[in-house]
Amino acid sequence: MAAYASILPPALRPGDTVAVVSLSSGGAAALPHRYATGKRQLAETFGLRVIEAPHATRDSDWLRDNPRARAADLHWALENPEVHGIVSAIGGFHALRMLPYLDLDLIAAHPKVFTGYSDTTINHLAFGKAGVGSFYGMAVLSTAAENGGIAEFSAESFRATVMSGEPVGDLAPAAEWTEELLDWSDPELQSRRRRWVPNYGWLWLQGSEPVQGPIMGGCLEVLAQAMGTEIWPALTDFEGAVLHLEISNERPPQLQVQVWLRQFAALGVLERISALLFSRPEAMSLRETLALYDAIRDELVVAGRPDLPFVANLDYGHSSPMGVLPLGRQLLVDPRQRRLSILEPAVR
Structure with a gap:
């Protein structure tokens, strides 16, 4: 297996498809209007086509009880040739339960942009162990669904990291x-x-x-x-x-x-x-x-x-x-x- 997080995924480009995954809680089901806003603002701000993994809009109780299905959604998005990137819906409390079902070899074989934060840390650790670099930040229900539009700082950071093959360069505090x-x-x-x-x-x-x-x-x-x-x-x-x-x-x-x-x-x-x-x-x-x-x-x-x-x-x-x-x-x-x-x- 490659060295820790050493494999770079391909950059996202306008027109690419990204899949939403719910790897912990069912916020997309509980907050359908906010989820719809997050998908729309992702598409409008970055020119991306946004789709869901098969179980992304299931409720929290179902997702809690079906960690194998949550892992299968991640695997589906990785293996799907039409999907170029993966965005977590939100965090939660249940990502660790996926661990027995995550296939690190599959993650290594299909490096793709993967973003999320909070409980999604579990999945970032899995990507790193598989040798694939991932991206801490940008979830659909929080950053992407920001009230009144995605914040300029968040949008610029997303573009500089996942949509450009140039060195990211100097960071700066948000204004x-x-x-x-x-x-x-x-x-x-x-x-x-x-x-x-x-x-x-x-x-x-x-x-x-x-x-x-x-x-x-x-x-x-x-x-x-x-x-x-x-x-x-x-x-x-x-x-x-x-x-x-x-x-x-x-x-x-x-x-x-x-x-x-x-x-x-x-x-x-x-x-x-x-x-x-x-x-x-x-x-x-x-x-x-x-x-x-x-x-x-x-x-x-x-x-x-x-x-x-x-x-x-x-x-x-x-x-x-x-x-x-x-x-x-x-x-x-x-x-x-x-x-x-x-x-x-x-x-x-």
Whole structure:
């Protein structure tokens, strides 16, 4: 099998077909108007044709009880010659149950653009283990169905990572962000743009020397579920990696985040990575957010990594807007110039 996440999938082009998969919860069935908006905005913004996998619009109870069918949908999309890319509908709580049914050899044989976040971290780990690079971000019911249209930051990030064969290049904080909560179940609110405010940007919290390495990581709660399973990366895969972490809108307690970081330390992960990135938590006050970052710094110091470049408040994961991170691609982290740059193409 190829090295971890080393295979680049073909770029998406306008006119290509992408398939929606529901690999965890049944949000597409529960929120049909929002799902329809997400499909429409994906098509209009990027010129893509959007279809569903066979079970993508089944309800959450059915999907929960049928992990084999969820895995079969992913396999169907990979093997279907008309499908050029795969977009997760949304996250959830049940992706780990698919693990016995995922075919890593099939993933390796049919590399395609695959995007999603949150519980979809399980599937990103499977792609990485199969040797295929995947893309953290862009789900149909969240980013694609953003009220009033896909955010410019999200659209530009998607184009730069999955629709261009050029090196992705320098990243930048989103110009604005929002935490206004609009009821997804109310169709009347779907066209109303949320209230956005200026973004106060990234926080460079420690580290002084430039480093680079392949991007790894995902949602911390889900990574913790996957530890010790067959899709968990080999320890050598973390050597020199840039680890990106984020937490879900379930808002795990600060102590729980520290415990998970201690697990990373005990596994030998923290001593091997070259940098740590952490995306802005959703629905936390500034005081809570800064306290969390301070706690993470304490864990790094105790783990013997006071030198580790640590950049926080990024726009990837459970935040709005949400960008797309190409997992497995080389990222430069330069504390001197306060620069993040993806040094290579993410697709071919």
